[in-house]
Amino acid sequence: MTYTSVYPATGELHARFDALDAGEALRILERSAGAFASWRRRSPGERARGLEPLAAALRGRAGDYARLITLEMGKPIVEARAEIEKCAALADAYARLAPAWLEDELVDAGGREHRVAFEPLGVILSIMPWNFPFWQAMRFAVPALLAGNASLLKPARNTPRCALALAEVFLAAGFPEGLLQALLADHDTVARLIADERVRGVSFTGGTEAGASIASLAGRHLKKAVLELGGSDPFIVLADADADFAAEGAVRGRMVNTGQSCIAAKRFILRREIAGPFTARFVERMAALRVGDPLAETTQVGPLVGEEAAREIEEQLAEAVARGARVLTGGARPRPGPFFAPTVVGGVDSDMRIWREEVFGPIAPLLVVDTDEEAIALANASAFGLGASLWTRDEARGLELSRSIEAGTVFVNSVVQSDPRMPFGGVKRSGLGRELSRYGLLEFCNIKGISVYGHGA
Missing domain, CATH: 3.40.309.10 (Aldehyde Dehydrogenase; Chain A, domain 2)
Known part of the structure; x- marks a missing residue:
C-alpha cells in the first residue's frame, strides 16, 4: 500500500510514502505506550496547558497548513484557512472547559464516600478520512489526549502530509514525544494494532462499510470503538x-x-x-x-x-x-x-x-x-x-x-455544524458514540466508581 499526495485540481503528484511494515508500526506503538505511562499521571490541568501553545502554533502557520490541505484534497483555500482556525478554536475551548469536565464527581449513595473518577484507557488508534484532514483528527485527538490517553493517527491514503504536519504541531506545542504520532499503515497492520493489548480503543471516521469492518475488528478483541460514519x-x-x-x-x-x-x-x-x-x-x-x-x-x-x-x-x-x-x-x-x-x-x-x-x-x-x-x-x-x-x-x-x-x-434555522461544546455523532448507519463536548471527552475514559466505607463499620 502506498500513500500519495496528489493535487486534485491537476493530478500533479507531490509526494509518495510507502506504508510502514508491521515491525515499524509496532515500534511506533511502543513509543506511544511509553508516552502514555507518564502522561496519564499528569492532572487534567497540566495536560491542558499545552493547548494554548497548540492553538498559537496552528494560527502562526495557518497559511502553510491551509495550502497543504488544498494541495492534498482540493478544498478551496478560504475554507482550508477556516478549517485551521476551527482547530485552534477547539484547542481554546477544551483548555477552558475540559479540566472541570474531568474532575471527580461526588455521589450521594449512602456510606461514607462515593465518587466517580474519569481515568484514561491507554493508546487509542484513530483512523481518519481525507475531507477535513486537520479538523477531524483534531476533534478526536484533543479530547483523547486531555483525558490522559495517547494516540496513533492513521490518515487517509491521499492526505499523509497533513497527518505528518499535525503530529509535528503537537510536538512544537510541547506535548511529549510519542504522545500523538502519525501512522502510515496498511489494512493488515491496522488489524494487527487493533488486536494488540496496548491499543485500548479505536476512533474511526469514514464510510459506513469500512466503519462496520473496523467495528467488527474492535468487537472481536473487546475494544471500545467510536464510529462517525456517513450521512444523508x-x-x-x-x-x-x-x-x-x-x-x-x-x-x-x-x-x-x-x-x-x-x-x-x-x-x-x-x-x-x-x-x-x-x-x-x-x-x-x-x-x-x-x-x-x-x-x-x-x-x-x-x-x-x-x-x-x-x-x-x-x-x-x-x-x-x-x-x-x-x-x-x-x-x-x-x-x-x-x-x-x-x-x-x-x-x-x-x-x-x-x-x-x-x-x-x-x-x-x-x-x-x-x-x-x-x-x-x-x-x-x-x-x-x-x-x-x-x-x-x-x-x-x-x-x-x-x-x-x-x-x-x-x-x-441553521445548517448542521459541529461545536466543541455540543455532542456530535449519529444514529442508525451513521455511527456509534459521540465526539466533542464532555460526552466526547468521556468516550475514551474509564468511568470508575469509587466507594469508601469506614473500617469495621
Missing part, C-alpha cells in the same frame, strides 16, 4: 419559512467542502407552499457560485477529491435523469479535472439513487411534500441518521418537530 442529512423547509433565508442556508449546507462532507445537506424536503419561491432562489444562488482553482481566493467550489468521485456522482445523477428527474442548474463538468458544477435537481422520487444513497458532491435533489408529518416521515426514511436541519419562523414548532427526527444532531 435532510434539509426541511416548512411552509412558513423565509424563502431567501432558507435558500441562503441551503447553499451553505449543501456546498461546504464542495459537497464532500458527512454533515452536508443532501436531501431537500420542501412543503408545497414554499417550494416554488425557495427553488427559484436556491437555483439562482447555486448557479452563481464560482468553480475554479482551489488555490484562488475567489474560488467558491473546488474539484472533487478525484476522478472516481466525480464519476460516482455523475452516475447517480444520470440514473435520476433517466427516470424523469430534471436538472434545474448545473449537471455538467465545467472544466478539465474532477470538477462538477453546483447542481439542483427537481422531479425527484425517493427511490432514486441521488435520494437513497449518500451523494458526496455538489448535487441537491428536491422533493415536495404536503404536510409536516410527511416531511418528517421522509426525513426518517433513510438508513442514515447523522444530522438534520429544519427551517421555520415558528421556533417552538421547529423544536417540537426536531424531537421526531431520527438524527444525532438537529439544527433549527
Whole structure:
C-alpha cells in the first residue's frame, strides 16, 4: 500500500510514502505506550496547558497548513484557512472547559464516600478520512489526549502530509514525544494494532462499510470503538419559512467542502407552499457560485477529491435523469479535472439513487411534500441518521418537530455544524458514540466508581 499526495485540481503528484511494515508500526506503538505511562499521571490541568501553545502554533502557520490541505484534497483555500482556525478554536475551548469536565464527581449513595473518577484507557488508534484532514483528527485527538490517553493517527491514503504536519504541531506545542504520532499503515497492520493489548480503543471516521469492518475488528478483541460514519442529512423547509433565508442556508449546507462532507445537506424536503419561491432562489444562488482553482481566493467550489468521485456522482445523477428527474442548474463538468458544477435537481422520487444513497458532491435533489408529518416521515426514511436541519419562523414548532427526527444532531434555522461544546455523532448507519463536548471527552475514559466505607463499620 502506498500513500500519495496528489493535487486534485491537476493530478500533479507531490509526494509518495510507502506504508510502514508491521515491525515499524509496532515500534511506533511502543513509543506511544511509553508516552502514555507518564502522561496519564499528569492532572487534567497540566495536560491542558499545552493547548494554548497548540492553538498559537496552528494560527502562526495557518497559511502553510491551509495550502497543504488544498494541495492534498482540493478544498478551496478560504475554507482550508477556516478549517485551521476551527482547530485552534477547539484547542481554546477544551483548555477552558475540559479540566472541570474531568474532575471527580461526588455521589450521594449512602456510606461514607462515593465518587466517580474519569481515568484514561491507554493508546487509542484513530483512523481518519481525507475531507477535513486537520479538523477531524483534531476533534478526536484533543479530547483523547486531555483525558490522559495517547494516540496513533492513521490518515487517509491521499492526505499523509497533513497527518505528518499535525503530529509535528503537537510536538512544537510541547506535548511529549510519542504522545500523538502519525501512522502510515496498511489494512493488515491496522488489524494487527487493533488486536494488540496496548491499543485500548479505536476512533474511526469514514464510510459506513469500512466503519462496520473496523467495528467488527474492535468487537472481536473487546475494544471500545467510536464510529462517525456517513450521512444523508435532510434539509426541511416548512411552509412558513423565509424563502431567501432558507435558500441562503441551503447553499451553505449543501456546498461546504464542495459537497464532500458527512454533515452536508443532501436531501431537500420542501412543503408545497414554499417550494416554488425557495427553488427559484436556491437555483439562482447555486448557479452563481464560482468553480475554479482551489488555490484562488475567489474560488467558491473546488474539484472533487478525484476522478472516481466525480464519476460516482455523475452516475447517480444520470440514473435520476433517466427516470424523469430534471436538472434545474448545473449537471455538467465545467472544466478539465474532477470538477462538477453546483447542481439542483427537481422531479425527484425517493427511490432514486441521488435520494437513497449518500451523494458526496455538489448535487441537491428536491422533493415536495404536503404536510409536516410527511416531511418528517421522509426525513426518517433513510438508513442514515447523522444530522438534520429544519427551517421555520415558528421556533417552538421547529423544536417540537426536531424531537421526531431520527438524527444525532438537529439544527433549527441553521445548517448542521459541529461545536466543541455540543455532542456530535449519529444514529442508525451513521455511527456509534459521540465526539466533542464532555460526552466526547468521556468516550475514551474509564468511568470508575469509587466507594469508601469506614473500617469495621
